[in-house]
Amino acid sequence: MVRLSGDYLTKVFEGPYRKASEWQKERATLVDSQGRKPNRTYFFYTTCPKCAKSCGKNYVVAVAELG
Numbered sequence: 475m476v477r478l479s480g481d482y483l484t485k486v487f488e489g490p491y492r493k494a495s496e497w498q499k500e501r502a503t504l505v506d507s508q509g510r511k512p513n514r515t516y517f518f519y520t521t522c523p524k525c526a527k528s529c530g531k532n533y534v535v536a537v538a539e540l541g
Contacts, residue, residue, distance in 0.1 A: 481540040483508070488533055491517075501536050511541040 483505055487497045494517060505512045516537045519526070526532040 478537075478539075481510075483510075483538045483540060485536050485538075486520075486533055487536065488531055490532065491519075491534065494534075497534070497536055501538055505538055505540065513539040513541045515539070 483501075485497075485501055485504060487493070487500075497517070498515065501515060502512060516539075517534055518537075520533040520535060521529065
């Protein structure tokens with residue numbers, strides 16, 4: 475388990491990981507609209523590939539560290 479400290483912004487996306495560059499741009503726009511600067515962004519899946527296939531959805535969470 476990891477503990478994060480500081481200010482973070484999260485957003486959930488749906489689709490294959492190859493769309494990560496599109497998600498990164500959307501995340502950057504969202505952070506900029508709040509007048510903040512992003513430091514790092516982490517992406518992670520909410521389910522394993524087998525579960526995503528059975529559920530029919532493939533959710534990815536973006537966690538942006540704000541500067």
